[in-house]
Amino acid sequence: MSNIDTMLKNTSTNQDLFLDLNEKAAETISGGYEVFTIKNETKYNLIHRIDGKRFTMKPNSKWIYTAYLGGRIRFDSDMRKGYIQYKRYNLRNGGLYVFKDNKSTVGNPYDINLYRRA
Ligand SMILES: [Ca+2]
Ligand SMILES: [Ca+2]
Numbered sequence: 001m002s003n004i005d006t007m008l009k010n011t012s013t014n015q016d017l018f019l020d021l022n023e024k025a026a027e028t029i030s031g032g033y034e035v036f037t038i039k040n041e042t043k044y045n046l047i048h049r050i051d052g053k054r055f056t057m058k059p060n061s062k063w064i065y066t067a068y069l070g071g072r073i074r075f076d077s078d079m080r081k082g083y084i085q086y087k088r089y090n091l092r093n094g095g096l097y098v099f100k101d102n103k104s105t106v107g108n109p110y111d112i113n114l115y116r117r118a
Contacts, residue, residue: 034071034093037064041100042112048075050091057099067091077102079110089114 039062040046046057051069065071071091078085091097096118102111 033066033068034091035064035066036071036091036093036095036097037062038073038091038114039063039096039098041098042079044079044112046075046099046112048073065091073114075099075114077111077113078108079112083110085111087113094118 038057040057040059043059045059048055048057050065050071050073051067055063057063071093072088073091074086074088076084077087095116098115098117099112100115102108102113105111
């Protein structure tokens with residue numbers, strides 16, 4: 001990997017914030033619903049639930065969701081069959097979230113996570 005590639009990679013990583021599990025405490029829902037965007041930057045078809053409803057998102061897709069029950073997402077972050085590691089986040093109105101490979105877990109090249117980009 002060239003230095004430029006490395007720089008771009010670092011820049012891109014820094015723009016993605018780890019989700020705050022305590023966002024729930026700070027959020028105020030206006031108008032009774034929340035609108036947020038989720039992108040899938042992994043190579044997987046990602047199954048996830050938002051407020052209990054099941055969705056499957058193909059790689060490179062970008063969806064805008066409207067959530068009426070708080071915008072809580074749940075997904076299996078371990079892409080291996082036979083391994084389930086659920087993650088749950090409370091998404092917020094106006095947020096942009098991205099599914100990406102989780103590079104922080106060097107021992108597991110098969111896990112993904114959801115990161116906040118805006
Ligand atoms: Ca799995
Ligand atoms: Ca929410």
